[in-house]
Amino acid sequence: MSQFPPNTAIGTYYTEIAHKYSLTEGGIFYLDLWPFGPSQMVLVNPDAAELVTATESYPLHDKVRDYLTPLLGDEAIGASDGEKWKVLHLMLAPAFRPAKTKSMAGVIASLVRDLLRPALETHAESGEVFSMEKCAAQLVFGISSRVILGDGVSKAQNAQLLADMNHIVEYATTLALTTATNPLVKAGRWWRKRNAIRRMDSFLKSFVQERMAQIVRDKMGKGTSSTILDTILGNAQSTQCDPRNPASLTPEFVRIVSDNLKGLLLGGYGTTADTLCYVFIMLAMHPRVVHNLRTEHDQVFGSDPETIMQIIQSTPNKLNELHYTTAVIKETLRLFPVGFNARKEKPGSPTLTYKETPYPTKNQMIIPTIHTIHYDASVFPHPTKFDPARFVATENTKVPSPKDWRPFERGPRACPGRDLAMDELRIILLLTAREFEFECAGVEIESRPTTQRAQHTDLDLRMGGLAFQEMGFSAKARGGTMMRVKRSTLES
Numbered sequence: 001m002s003q004f005p006p007n008t009a010i011g012t013y014y015t016e017i018a019h020k021y022s023l024t025e026g027g028i029f030y031l032d033l034w035p036f037g038p039s040q041m042v043l044v045n046p047d048a049a050e051l052v053t054a055t056e057s058y059p060l061h062d063k064v065r066d067y068l069t070p071l072l073g074d075e076a077i078g079a080s081d082g083e084k085w086k087v088l089h090l091m092l093a094p095a096f097r098p099a100k101t102k103s104m105a106g107v108i109a110s111l112v113r114d115l116l117r118p119a120l121e122t123h124a125e126s127g128e129v130f131s132m133e134k135c136a137a138q139l140v141f142g143i144s145s146r147v148i149l150g151d152g153v154s155k156a157q158n159a160q161l162l163a164d165m166n167h168i169v170e171y172a173t174t175l176a177l178t179t180a181t182n183p184l185v186k187a188g189r190w191w192r193k194r195n196a197i198r199r200m201d202s203f204l205k206s207f208v209q210e211r212m213a214q215i216v217r218d219k220m221g222k223g224t225s226s227t228i229l230d231t232i233l234g235n236a237q238s239t240q241c242d243p244r245n246p247a248s249l250t251p252e253f254v255r256i257v258s259d260n261l262k263g264l265l266l267g268g269y270g271t272t273a274d275t276l277c278y279v280f281i282m283l284a285m286h287p288r289v290v291h292n293l294r295t296e297h298d299q300v301f302g303s304d305p306e307t308i309m310q311i312i313q314s315t316p317n318k319l320n321e322l323h324y325t326t327a328v329i330k331e332t333l334r335l336f337p338v339g340f341n342a343r344k345e346k347p348g349s350p351t352l353t354y355k356e357t358p359y360p361t362k363n364q365m366i367i368p369t370i371h372t373i374h375y376d377a378s379v380f381p382h383p384t385k386f387d388p389a390r391f392v393a394t395e396n397t398k399v400p401s402p403k404d405w406r407p408f409e410r411g412p413r414a415c416p417g418r419d420l421a422m423d424e425l426r427i428i429l430l431l432t433a434r435e436f437e438f439e440c441a442g443v444e445i446e447s448r449p450t451t452q453r454a455q456h457t458d459l460d461l462r463m464g465g466l467a468f469q470e471m472g473f474s475a476k477a478r479g480g481t482m483m484r485v486k487r488s489t490l491e492s
């Protein structure tokens with residue numbers, strides 16, 4: 001533990017254990033944590049991870065459900081399983097179809113222009129150190145709210161939603177921490193979270209009902225709007241309304257939708273904002289990568305910000321031509337995957353057969369370890385090298401297999417918001433990388449001898465504590481991601 005800064009994210013520990021005891025080759029190992037936690041079956045090979053996620057989808061572990069349900073509600077997809085999960089998946093999946101996601105690109109670009117660029121300009125002018133975590137959170141929450149709920153949320157309501165979301169995240173983080181928290185502090189956070197959830201539930205329920213009334217009043221058809229809520233409600237019109245009063249939704253359905261809106265706001269916020277922080281950190285440390293990014297942006301979209309905005313609005317599919325930009329995001333998510341999931345044994349099947357060997361699954365927390373797979377040299381050669389080119393296909397390079405890169409996990413339960421998150425990040429880079437240059441502040445490079453350092457990485461020699469993600473609702477960059485930004489010297 002002493003190799004790591006406080007509250008290092010759990011995935012890092014599995015990776016360190018796997019490296020220290022040479023466990024990656026075996027593909028699966030067990031950790032007995034009694035009496036502190038459930039016994040764990042750790043899957044450190046992509047083929048082993050596929051068995052419980054893609055080949056079959058094993059049930060969520062009870063601990064995950066018990067952790068998420070009080071935060072998201074009983075009806076949220078992330079905390080559901082079995083038949084209930086299937087119904088929720090059918091309800092949400094149409095809202096995340098690629099065409100729907102791409103139709104939001106113009107709106108996302110406008111929000112980046114209106115929320116992020118002015119903030120970066122102000123910080124560039126002052127030259128002061130600022131928290132990129134806060135900056136990214138404001139932006140990503142603004143995008144999530146707009147994409148999920150639409151433009152009917154006022155500025156004040158958005159500010160309240162963001163404050164409430166932060167109370168929920170703060171409490172969720174306390175539960176996940178590896179160091180003890182003062183019980184009084186914990187109680188205070190619990191109280192704030194409780195009030196935040198009540199406020200959000202009440203707001204979202206009214207919002208859903210009012211929006212449905214408006215859709216019925218304006219006779220909006222299924223495909224008219226691309227917000228996630230409108231897609232859900234458009235599809236629900238025929239099944240969930242009283243035909244004599246088309247604007248009436250059953251209270252049960254309103255609760256299902258509002259729990260899932262909360263889940264989406266929470267699921268899409270920290271994960272994407274934390275990834276954005278790491279993308280900017282990696283750009284700050286790799287000027288050559290910034291140069292390549294700018295070259296690609298110039299080639300595909302040109303260099304004039306107004307023209308770029310127009311192209312995003314008129315031809316959002318052009319974002320798919322940003323191969324290097326996509327590779328930068330993928331490589332960042334490889335080194336710093338923010339998500340985590342845990343499954344349990346499949347009913348009636350007490351073993352998992354991997355490479356013809358049956359492994360017992362009874363009473364195990366089954367963990368496909370994204371972080372450990374991403375740091376395995378046999379899967380990703382020179383794993384601690386930040387090398388976006390490994391994701392760009394050329395005549396001589398083979399890109400990693402989809403089962404090896406798994407920040408959004410795989411199979412039916414893979415993150416439904418993955419395309420949206422990737423588009424958000426592409427657009428943000430397209431609208432900032434040319435004009436701004438980032439610098440990390442306060443990084444203390446690791447100087448202890450090798451024997452006292454972590455074995456699975458040498459990134460700490462370049463990034464200090466930033467090499468080790470911090471435990472939060474998702475695994476995030478440590479210390480608020482303190483940075484400086486300046487205007488690029490390039491002509492735009």
Ligand code: HEM
Nearest residue numbers: 077078267268271272275339341407408409413415417421
């Ligand atoms: C970089 C950004 C993101 C990352 C790395 C990420 C990662 C993940 C991971 C690892 C899972 C768990 C999959 C599993 O249990 O097998 C997940 C689930 C989920 N994510 Fe994301 N996510 C991101 C952004 C988003 C966004 C933008 C949204 C929605 C707006 C979203 C909504 C969800 C939902 C609803 C689930 C639960 C799916 C289910 O249980 O079927 N995520 N995500």
